[in-house]
Amino acid sequence: MTKPFLKFLLLFTFSFMTVKTFAQNAANIHFEVSFTEPQAHYADVKMEITNLKKDEIIVKMPVWAPGSYLVREFSKNIESFDVSAKDNSSISFEKVKKNAWKINTKGKNSITVSYRVYAFEISVRTSFVDASHAFLSPTGIFMFVDGGIADASMVTIIPYKTWSKVSTGLAPIAGGKAFTYYAKNFDWLFDSPIEVGNQDVFEFNAAGVRHEVAMVGGGNYDKEKLKVDMAKLVEKESAIFGENPNKHYVFIVHNYQSGSGGLEHQNSTVLGAKRMGYDDPKTYKSFMGLVAHEYFHLWNVKRLRPIALGPFDYDIENYTTNLWIAEGFTAYYDNLIVSRAGLDNPEGLLGMIEADINAIYNSQGNKVQPLSEASFDAWIKYYRPNENSGNTTVSYYNKGSLIAVMLDLAIIHHSKGAQSLDDAMRFAYNEYYKKKGRGYTDAEMKAVFEKYSGENLDQFYNDYINGTKQLDMNKYMNYAGLELVDQTRTLDQPYLGVVIESGNKIKNVSRGSSAWNDGLNVNDEILAINGERVNDVLESVSEAKVNEKLNFMISRDGIIQNIEVTIKAAPNKSWKIRQMDRPNQQQKAVLEKWLSL
Numbered sequence: 001m002t003k004p005f006l007k008f009l010l011l012f013t014f015s016f017m018t019v020k021t022f023a024q025n026a027a028n029i030h031f032e033v034s035f036t037e038p039q040a041h042y043a044d045v046k047m048e049i050t051n052l053k054k055d056e057i058i059v060k061m062p063v064w065a066p067g068s069y070l071v072r073e074f075s076k077n078i079e080s081f082d083v084s085a086k087d088n089s090s091i092s093f094e095k096v097k098k099n100a101w102k103i104n105t106k107g108k109n110s111i112t113v114s115y116r117v118y119a120f121e122i123s124v125r126t127s128f129v130d131a132s133h134a135f136l137s138p139t140g141i142f143m144f145v146d147g148g149i150a151d152a153s154m155v156t157i158i159p160y161k162t163w164s165k166v167s168t169g170l171a172p173i174a175g176g177k178a179f180t181y182y183a184k185n186f187d188w189l190f191d192s193p194i195e196v197g198n199q200d201v202f203e204f205n206a207a208g209v210r211h212e213v214a215m216v217g218g219g220n221y222d223k224e225k226l227k228v229d230m231a232k233l234v235e236k237e238s239a240i241f242g243e244n245p246n247k248h249y250v251f252i253v254h255n256y257q258s259g260s261g262g263l264e265h266q267n268s269t270v271l272g273a274k275r276m277g278y279d280d281p282k283t284y285k286s287f288m289g290l291v292a293h294e295y296f297h298l299w300n301v302k303r304l305r306p307i308a309l310g311p312f313d314y315d316i317e318n319y320t321t322n323l324w325i326a327e328g329f330t331a332y333y334d335n336l337i338v339s340r341a342g343l344d345n346p347e348g349l350l351g352m353i354e355a356d357i358n359a360i361y362n363s364q365g366n367k368v369q370p371l372s373e374a375s376f377d378a379w380i381k382y383y384r385p386n387e388n389s390g391n392t393t394v395s396y397y398n399k400g401s402l403i404a405v406m407l408d409l410a411i412i413h414h415s416k417g418a419q420s421l422d423d424a425m426r427f428a429y430n431e432y433y434k435k436k437g438r439g440y441t442d443a444e445m446k447a448v449f450e451k452y453s454g455e456n457l458d459q460f461y462n463d464y465i466n467g468t469k470q471l472d473m474n475k476y477m478n479y480a481g482l483e484l485v486d487q488t489r490t491l492d493q494p495y496l497g498v499v500i501e502s503g504n505k506i507k508n509v510s511r512g513s514s515a516w517n518d519g520l521n522v523n524d525e526i527l528a529i530n531g532e533r534v535n536d537v538l539e540s541v542s543e544a545k546v547n548e549k550l551n552f553m554i555s556r557d558g559i560i561q562n563i564e565v566t567i568k569a570a571p572n573k574s575w576k577i578r579q580m581d582r583p584n585q586q587q588k589a590v591l592e593k594w595l596s597l
């Protein structure tokens with residue numbers, strides 16, 4: 001929000017009905033969210049629309065939540081949709097699409113749309129209500145007037161009687177009704193999750209920004225330690241971009257038995273954490289990585305963004321080939337920042353990179369799906385995995401992160417340690433978000449990487465972004481005096497190529513494996529091998545010799561069959577990053593710059 005606007009609003013009115021500060025021709029919208037039956041997981045929403053200029057409007061609910069690339073059909077949770085007028089005259093409406101209602105406003109100046117939202121999906125991008133708290137993921141709670149994304153709105157939250165707090169990045173309207181907030185437009189509203197309940201709230205200041213942390217669900221966290229460590233991450237990330245665009249930022253942390261994941265917003269984030277995991281160093285480090293990841297997004301993807309990702313179309317999929325930058329680079333930086341902040345050591349960082357290298361080098365999906373396509377098809381593949389996904393998809397997180405490693409090292413090498421990927425990211429942020437006020441195109445980001453690495457990246461893009469050639473990590477690792485060593489101990493490990501779930505059922509079959517070639521299928525129940533009843537399938541196979549033929553007795557859809565499988569050797573290799581024996585001065589300098597040694 002803009003400060004002058006708020007002052008104006010406060011001076012002239014405390015009541016929505018007389019607000020004159022909204023755009024002249026736009027409808028004025030005031031939401032009220034209450035909870036009459038939180039134990040049954042309902043939020044009750046009233047949407048008062050005034051200053052209506054048309055005889056007919058369409059109200060809609062988004063089908064997806066930006067940052068999570070899946071059509072989630074939030075309107076599936078709507079019930080008791082109704083429309084009323086102040087004078088109680090009837091207002092006719094008709095549902096015209098899965099997520100849209102056409103309302104005949106009959107020249108009325110004001111109507112109220114009301115509906116209930118069933119909210120029982122606990123995740124960072126869906127809503128959840130129970131007797132203890134409510135988490136409102138805004139794209140699944142608030143409707144918008146078709147064509148009115150630019151409209152401002154107000155939101156009043158009426159907490160359930162036993163709740164006392166609201167945490168959100170939305171700006172409160174001081175002096176107005178309690179828990180009333182302002183959203184400058186619907187993009188902003190949809191980007192502002194709201195936590196309502198009795199959360200434990202604490203604050204810290206870093207990079208000139210007031211940070212609020214709302215801890216939901218309890219846990220064994222140490223507030224003082226979190227304040228110090230989270231501030232370090234904030235400072236290190238703000239330094240990369242040269243500024244922190246917020247004045248106020250909110251972390252909503254959902255602590256669950258085994259919580260994880262996060263979703264980014266412009267001035268807030270929602271994180272899932274393991275309630276009793278804060279005193280475990282490994283879990284704590286990964287939580288710090290999550291904090292660093294989502295916070296980095298306030299620049300990378302929320303502001304410096306692919307051109308397709310904002311302004312958003314809330315009705316359909318929004319396609320981009322650049323999630324490897326939006327997510328992969330963020331995944332790279334989260335580990336890097338945790339290391340820069342002193343919350344991990346450089347060996348830990350290299351270990352993470354090594355894990356990504358092993359995952360990608362051994363990935364079957366990496367051989368068939370280019371990175372740009374993994375991004376484009378996130379909606380139908382990454383977010384909708386099936387039993388064959390490992391064979392057909394590559395993660396734009398892991399592989400995008402390795403692309404960031406390659407480009408970072410290329411830039412440090414080229415600039416002789418003067419610059420790094422930080423400089424390219426800061427340049428792009430200034431150029432596209434601040435100066436041009438829009439997202440970047442694929443070609444523009446490529447040009448940025450070329451400018452900073454001093455390399456023509458045509459072949460790089462052909463091979464690694466738009467093609468499926470194996471990444472040459474060694475070339476870039478060598479810039480830093482590091483090398484990738486194949487540490488595979490033996491090449492004669494018998495390998496079936498399946499993942500087994502309970503009941504000896506096959507869950508996945510790996511492309512090109514013995515099971516794949518000879519026709520073992522997902523869902524086959526393995527009963528016996530070579531006539532002997534089998535308890536542990538993989539253990540039995542491990543006792544075979546490479547090229548030995550094993551007879552599998554299986555049950556497929558209830559019919560017993562025998563399938564002969566020739567056991568091949570395990571194809572996966574084990575790669576290790578290690579320092580070269582005699583790195584030269586330049587290599588040492590690149591390593592020092594890269595790892596901030």
Ligand SMILES: [Zn+2]
Binds near residue numbers: 264294297327330
């Ligand atoms: Zn992310």
